[in-house]
Amino acid sequence: MPIDAVLQKVLDAVPFTLSTDGGPAAARQRFADIPRTPVLPEVSTEDRVIDGPGGPLPLRVYRPPSADGELPVVLFIHGGGWSVGDLDSYDGAARIHAAGANAVVVSVDYRLAPEHPYPAAVDDVGAAAQWVAGNAGELGADAGRFAVAGDSAGGNLAAVTAQLARDSGTPLRFQLLWYPSTTFDTSLPSFTENADAPILTLSSCSGYTRWYLGGTDPATASPTLVPARGELTGLPPAYIAVAGYDPLRDDGARYGELLSAAGVPVELHNADTLVHGYLGYWGVVPAATAAVDRAIAALRSALWDN
Template identity: 40%
Template sequence: MPLDPQIRHLLKALREAATPAQASVQELRKAVEEQHKPLVAAAREPVAETRDVQVPAQGGSIRARVYVPRKAQGLPLVLYYHGGGFVFGNVETHDHICRRLARQADAVVVSVDYRLAPEHKFPTAVLDAYAALRWAAENAHEFGADPGKIAVAGDSAGGNLAAVVSILDRDSGERLVKKQVLIYPVVNMTGVPTKSVVEYGAAEDAFLSLDMMAWFGKQYLARPEDAFDVRASPILADLAGLPPALVIAAEYDPLRDEDELYAFKMRAAGSRATVAVFSGMVHGFVSLYPLVDAGREALDLAAASIRSSLQTS
């Protein structure tokens, strides 16, 4: 399918507003936050309560934002990990996603502000993400959530963290996670190319280019060999005994093939996984849901999958 007209228009606008390549990480972060502000403002869907909290983590604490869709007890609980290449993003840039997810899934959502690279190298984000899961399970009742109905979700780098947290949770024996929603997740940081990486990462108008992926990896990983750690590349892990996964992918995303392969490897190992590939879409399209119809459809699919899996009453 051709590139969706809504996406084509937005990509043109983003290219025109591109930040100079020599900009610092701090300048790039500010630019990303400014790009997200209109999206967040356009979709500030109401929820019963939001609360910013501090979550204990190794070496200190991290911020998280809790979204409560309605005053009730026994609601499902979703840990959401934002995207941004492990370098960009925060609870503010993904506020619109978490609000809609809370409403549509009828679930308490905890948006995790894990520490970012390059200031905090791998595996800091992983440790923060897992600490947030443990904290949320222990404090679920405070927000009207059921610690027996926990899902993890995330987009891009956040999808990586959701997948890795599911593996760590299985290995711990606690099995807190009952569902995972992986939105165009990064699951292979080894640099081994797939057809979609070659075809779409090298395209002149690529939304996520080969150079960008290499730059993100350099910022995040402390050493090149860290790419082969299953906490960085979960596709290398044993994928048996994992909670059911919904993997959302985009047709024109360099990560599409590895996302489909991850779901295939889950199924081959005996775990359940479903893939939904959105035609005409690029990496990052769910964040654009206020302006892109398919983004809203994908987010609502994620919510419906969580609601169905966790049997909201």
């Protein structure tokens, strides 16, 4: 099945490929320069700074317009190959989660590689999760309805956070993983099939992974780098969203298989005409909007229906 026709027109009009060419500063500038249409201005925001493992850790708190009573809370972890992206470039994504799930969303501005390689991002996100769990009441949120969501590299960190939260006794209600990196296994077929896909290529995957790893060998690394290698029993239910034209498609699908084998309820959705990063095309490409709304509905149901 070909790439969605509307999406293809957008890709032709605004071509972009994640790349490490030119080093971190150039990669971050290219990512920041992507045209983004502001969405859901009715969602309110408040910037916070907490004490993180590496110093001050910025957070942005989002509240939906119907913020009456105690709401669920979602920790949102942005993507960008662990090396690009920030609170501003993922502002729209966080707003979509807040409005769609009718939840307080806390977005975390974790330290970026290669200046801060693994496990800096894991440490920062873990600190943010602990802060949210301990301060939910202050945010008008219910710590008993706490979920984690992340896309791409953020999906990796969300999967790791779910495992760490279970181990620390912090109950999570749900994990929403957008096209996550979980196995570091580039022998999976989608890495070959989509080696030259739009947005994210196999070369992009390799370059950003090298930046994040520093001197760590993924073949022997702990589950805080490779969540597919972790103990998966007792994890919260998961929705895993993958895309047909994405090197990471089979990676997310494989993690879903492993979770299911461990007794974790999993819903896997393959948006077969879309590309990596389709969350960013919400409201622009109807097929992407539908796929995003489906995942957000699952998040809302997990937080409100039980």
